[in-house]
Structure formats: structure tokens, C-alpha cells
Amino acid sequence: MNIQELEQTIRERLDTFPTKTRRVAEYLLGNSSEVAFQSISEVAEKLSVSKAQLVRVARMLGFEGYAALKDLLKRALLEQVLPSSIANELQETHIPQDLCRLEQANIEETLKKMSSDSIVTFCEAAKKASTIYCMGWGISALVSEWFHTRFTELGLKAVLLRRGSMSLLEQARGVGKDDMLIVCELPSYVIEVKEAVEKTAQKGVYVVTLTDTPAAPICSYADLSFFVGDTSPTFGSSLIGPMFAVHVLTSVLSYNLGEEGVRALSEQKEGLHDERIYYPAYGLRY
DSSP, rough: OOOHHHHHHHHGGGGGHHHHHHHHHHHHOOOOOHHHOOOHHHHHHHHHHHHHHHHHHHHHOOOOHHHHHHHHHHHHHHHHHSTTTTTOEEEEEEEEHHHHHHHHHHHHHHHTTTOOOHHHHHHHHHHOSSSSEEETTTTHHHHHHHHHHHHHHTOOOEEEEESSSSSSSHHTTTTTTTSSEEEEESOOOOHHHHHHHHHHTTTTOEEEEEEEEESSGGGOOOOEEEEEOOOSSSSSSSSSSHHHHHHHHHHHHHHHTTHHHHHHHHHHHHHGGGGOOOOOGGGGOO
8 A cells, every 4th residue: 555545545434434533534644744753652642542543543544553554654755755765774964955855845745735725715815804813832923923924014904913921812802703813833732822713713703724734723613724744853843834835825815915915015125225224235125
């Protein structure tokens, strides 16, 4: 069995699986690269299932055990990011190249998961929103901040929600039903973020989530979800895939805004001529 056959098998049988089995199967579909390099204990804890449950799911999918399933996922990932001649012979001398290829795979995985329909839906929701709120915690706050920056540059009313003098729950009280909430969350998932998203969703706010897997707690409150590749052998999550997603979504949005978007970006570009801030001799680019 190869990775394509595995994904096809899961999709064909997904509706027949019991609840816990379905949760594991959906996690495998949305986050195979993470499963490939995490221990069975880490995956079981993340999904709140037993290790025995993971073994049972692997056998239901045609594997002798969970280790065989994990080996397939690992081989599939390595084949994406490394030449087959060195896929099984990783050496320290290859680390820089391997990391670059892994980040390339994160970008490709992110793009693969972004459908044209979902991007169009995102743009329409952003244009209709009275205010766009961008929420994140920890490293995920960096992603939400870039969303906020891009929206502001496009002349849209945007507010950044991040942990500071007020909790996210307190800040979420200001989000109204005509607004849009974009939540960026990479592992580890934060209870307060989930509760803040739940609070806004109960008001009828349009919620967009950007995370690594459908199993993330915030996804149960989402009207629209985007999933990114964030595999990293060093830091907990790579930001390359998430930042790429922000760039794609806001770039398409800039075109969708038409003359309004052109005018906003032109005004932003004019600011580059302020010699109190920028050195004009080094070229002005925006």
C-alpha cells in the first residue's frame, strides 16, 4: 500500500467508522506528516484515545500494526522532500538541505489543502465583515499579526487579539455578529483560545481557522478552515507554511477588492516617500 491508496481507503470508509476511529482517521488524513515523526504516545494523547485504539485503527486499514502505518507515512514524507537515493541515509552533513526540502514540502502541503472555492469564500467573507479580528497565542500570534498587518494595508478595519493586559476571553467580548474572526493556532493548542472562539461563535460571528489539522479543538466552531504544513524537526512548528497561507489568501483578497484594493495599496506605497522613516536612495519597494 502507498500513501495515495491509504488516503483513498480512509475516505471511502470514513462514514462507516465509529466515533473514535473516525477521529483518528480524520487526523491521519489532515496531519500525516506529524504522525510520521511523533510517537504513538504523543498521538494518542493529542487525540485523547488509547494506544490500543491507534493499533486497532492501523489494523482496520490493512497494516500489521501501528508501526507499519507510521513507517508508510514516514517514507511518503521523505520521498516528498528528499531524493530517493538519500531518503534512508540522512546524515548530519545534509541537514541544511534537508531542512530546506522539508520547508518546501510544508509549502506544497499547504497549497494542496487550499482549494479555489475556499479562497473565494474567504475573500467574500472578509469583504462583508464590519471588522476583522485576528487571534493567536504564542508563535501563532505571529501568524495572526501578519494577517492583521495585511488587512490594515488593504484599508480594511482589523483588530489584533493577543494575550496582553487582557485575556483573550475578555477581548472576545468586543467581537460582534457582523464581524469576522480569524484564529491561527498551531500546536500546542490553548484552552483559552478554544473558549474565546466558542464565545464568539455563539454570537453568530463568522469564524475562520488556520491550523495544522481538523482535529484541532477550534475547528469545531469554524465556518471555514484552512490547514497548513508545519512540520519541523527542531522548533515545535514551522511558520513557513502558515505564513505562505496568509500571503496567498491576502494577495488574492487584494485583487478581489478591485479599485478599493488598488487605492489602499497606492496610499500605502506613498508612505515610502516619507524621508523621516525611509532612505529613498536605496530604492522604494512595496
